[in-house]
Amino acid sequence: MYCGTCMVSIEETLSALPGVKSARVNLTTKRVNVRFDPAQTDSIELISALEGIGFPSAELVEGRESQTDERNRDFLKRLGVAGFAAANVMLLSVSVWAGLASDMTEAVRGLFHWLSALIALPAIAYSGQPFFRSAARALKGGRLNMDVPISLGVLLASAMSLYQTATAHEHVYFDAALTLLFFLLIGRYLDQSMRTRAAGAAANLLGLKATFAVVLDGDGSSRRVSARTLKPGDRILVAAGERIPADAKVEEGISEVEESLITGESVPRPVASGAQIYAGTSNGGGALIATATATDQNTLLAEIARLIDVAEQGRGRYVRLADRAARIYSPAVHALSALTFAAWMALDNGWEPALTAAIAVLIITCPCALALAVPAVQVAATSRLMKSGVLIKSPDGLERLSEVDTVVFDKTGTLSLGEPQLINPDSHDITMMARAAGMAMTSRHPYARALVRAAQRRGIVVSPRKDVRELPGRGLEVTTSQGVERLGAPAFAYPDGRAGGEDPVSILVYRSAEGAFAQYAFHDTLRDDAADTVGKLSQAGFTVELLSGDRSSAVAAAAAASGITRVRAEVNPAGKLAHLSKLKAEGHTVLMIGDGLNDAPALAAGHASMSPASGSDIAQTAADAVLQGQHLFPVIEMLEVSSAAQRMARQNFAIAIAYNIVFVPLAMTGYVTPLLAAVAMSASSIAVTANAIRLKSKKLNLRPVR
Structure with missing residues (x-):
């Protein structure tokens, strides 16, 4: 599996099976992730279907990662044989070329040609096996891949050379066929090595177990x-x-x-x-x-590795464009080669130069660069961001992040550490605190967890209450035989909906079934780089907002400390969703960063979204990216890398298109030999992958907003 055509064939074949919900190929890791209904199909049928179109397959088991190293060693052995044979045949060819200018007899020239054939044919048969086998499997499965034109070109060049040797012709192309294979193997080996380097994030993670x-x-x-x-x-x-x-x-x-x-x-x-x-x-x-x-x-x-793998398997719009191009590419290549041969023959140039030009077209038009243009960038960006503490969950998200002009932060757990502390914990009634903490134990809200921690430090045995309902943006509620108990925002717990004071702290209120109240005040600490991150985002031209369901006084204090001037407080989930819809209607592309259950609708509505790893499961599910660690600065790198990734994807498309525009006409008109075609094709593939790898070490400056 080497190109976009292979990927499309695999996905279409598997998707056509009964019970298969989705099939996503990861070209870099040579894996396919299939979601299917076990009642309608099983792994044996999936493997059988893949083998039917020429792809021997097996279920992934731990330890298979070493197969990449084995494949690279195999390429090196075949590369060595091709290089050794090409060098020796080239020496014989130089002797023949020199003899053409002197008095070398036809018998001596024929002997040199037969010696070249004796060296070249076994070497071609061995070194060309990766291409020949792949092409044979593709043809057996009734499809074309990029190894079909390569194999056809090598075999035609070898067959033509053998014919010309047998007929005592002056010119043979054993050196070209071998050197062609040599450069193809160099390109394939370097391409595989570079893709492994670009991708290695998930594999490297699992290797640290x-x-x-x-x-x-x-x-x-x-x-x-x-x-x-x-x-x-x-x-x-x-x-x-x-x-x-x-x-x-x-x-x-x-x-x-x-x-x-x-x-x-x-x-x-x-x-x-x-x-x-x-x-x-x-x-x-x-x-x-x-x-x-x-x-x-x-x-x-393991979960992080799975997220990375899913991100690499996804399809951004650039990848989908490349896939569509690769799907029609192989048939077009063969048609173009046949047209070249026919045109040369029609101009009475003879079958030998016509066949040479057709072979060059077959080789030079392989869609390697086009197929690799975007996936190579995608995996390099994912790997770099993972090392910075950001997990990208989808390539679509990576593309949308590059278009962001507005960043909206939630407060608790996002702009702040989400580790609030209860103020004066020993001053609260133990019975009331035990009841409230029992309700809080069923929630992942930072204030709820802080209340549980404070109760446990006082020696209170906290047991989770049964039948507790969480109302996003409001609080917790449980119905007992005595009545309804509530724990949450003051407006939710107090019957009159009063706010609970104007101190710059956050408050939870517990109301017992009997109507007694307990008020718990918390203070939270901003992330230590919050102000610096907000400042750099503002300098780059991003609009930065703070959107929180917390009390106005607490939100205002956090905004002042972090340098955010656009602030909205006491906003419920519906209000957050409405505000993001308003920004969208005004033409803004919003990155929403939040961690709570109440942020999930806004995260889903944002142009792009992010959730800290400490956030709720629902928030992380709705987000395009997950932020690890205690700092916000990776948000800046995420925006930098996403923008650079899209630039590099466009650069790679330009490289692939320019390569075809320049070299295909040259090959058709006979100015590019099969040997030069092999060098050019390998160079284009290596160029787009090397360009993508630059992203892993490229020094970036936060882009200005367009």
Whole structure:
């Protein structure tokens, strides 16, 4: 599988099977992700369908990542054979060329040609196998791919050379056929290596998984087991310097954990009893005993890898354009080659130059550069952003991010850390606090979690209440035999809807079934780079707004600290949605950044959207990107990279189109030999991939808004 034509064939074949809901090919990793109904089809039928169109397949199992290395080693061996044979045949050809200007006899020239054939034919048969096999599978499946014209060109050049050797002709093309294969293999190897470098984000992540784990048994003994066999609830020992084998909660020990691959943060995070640690991160200076909470494919590391893989499998509009072009490209190539041959013959140029020109057209028109133009950029951008702490969930999102002119922040958990602290926790009634914390335990809202933490620190045993309903933007409600209890915004909990004061703090109010009230005030800390991030966004010309459901006084304080001048407070989910619709109607393209259940409608309505990793599951599902770590600065890099990615995609399209405009007419008119055609085709493919890889290290400046 090497080109867009292959991708389209696979997806169309699988999508036509009963029960298949979607099929998405990742050209870089050579994988296809299929969603299907097990009641109507199974993996055996899927594999059989792929083999029917010439693609031997197997279910993905752990450890298959090494196949890329094996394939590259195989290319190197075939490349070495082609290069060695080409060099020797070239020496013989030089002797023949020199002999043409002297008195070399026909018998000696014929001997040199037969020696060339003796070296070239076995080398071509061995070195050309990757192309020949791929072409044969494609033809067997009733389709064309880019290896069909390559194979046809090589075989025609070899056959013509063998014929001319047998008929004692002065000119043969064994050197051209071998050198053609040599350059094709160089191009294919470099292309594969570069795509592996561009893509490697998900594979590199999974490669950081710990292989083994030390499990502590109930009797105090320990045993070394495969990390894949761990189960939630297992007690594990992580020594200093080791990778953590599972998501876990620390029971004993104090250490620092290096989490840059998860959060993008370069500074190790201190951990102690009660802290959450994650699979694949590195334990620092102290041993830790922890209880596994998620293992193997259920860890945060595995989920991040899946998100990256899904992002690479998606189709942005540029990718869809390239796919459509590649679909009609192969038939057009063969038609163009046949037309070239016919035109040369019609002009009485002879069949040999006509065939040479047709071979050059077959080779030079391979759609490699066009097929790679966008996917290479897409995976390079995804990889770079992942290292910065941003997970892009779809290429469509990456494209929309490049068009943003307005950035709208939520406050709690987005502009702020989302780790509010209860003010004066010991001053609250224990019974009321226990009831309120029991309701709060069912919610992921930052204030609810802060209330639970404060209650637990006071020694209150907090148990989750049953039948609690969460009303987005308002609060929690539970109906008991005594009546209705509420915990949430003052306007929701108080019967008269009063706001609860004007202090620059955020407030939750608990109302018991008996009508008693308890008010809990919280203060939250802004992310330490919030003001700097907002300042740089404003300098670049972005309109920055703060849109929050929190109280006006608390929102105003956060806006003043971060430098945001456009502020809307006490906005419910419907109000947020209406405001984004208003901005859209005014012609703005909005990036909405929020973390809560109440932000989900606005996230879905934004031109592009982002949610912190600490946000609710619904918010993360609605968002195009997920922000890891404690800083906001990756938002700036996300906007930079998305804009640069679209520029590079357009550059790659320009390279691919310019290559065809320049070289196809030259090949048709006989100015490009098959050898030069191979060099040009490989160079174009390498050029677009190398251009994409620049994105991984390119120094960027925040783009001005158009």
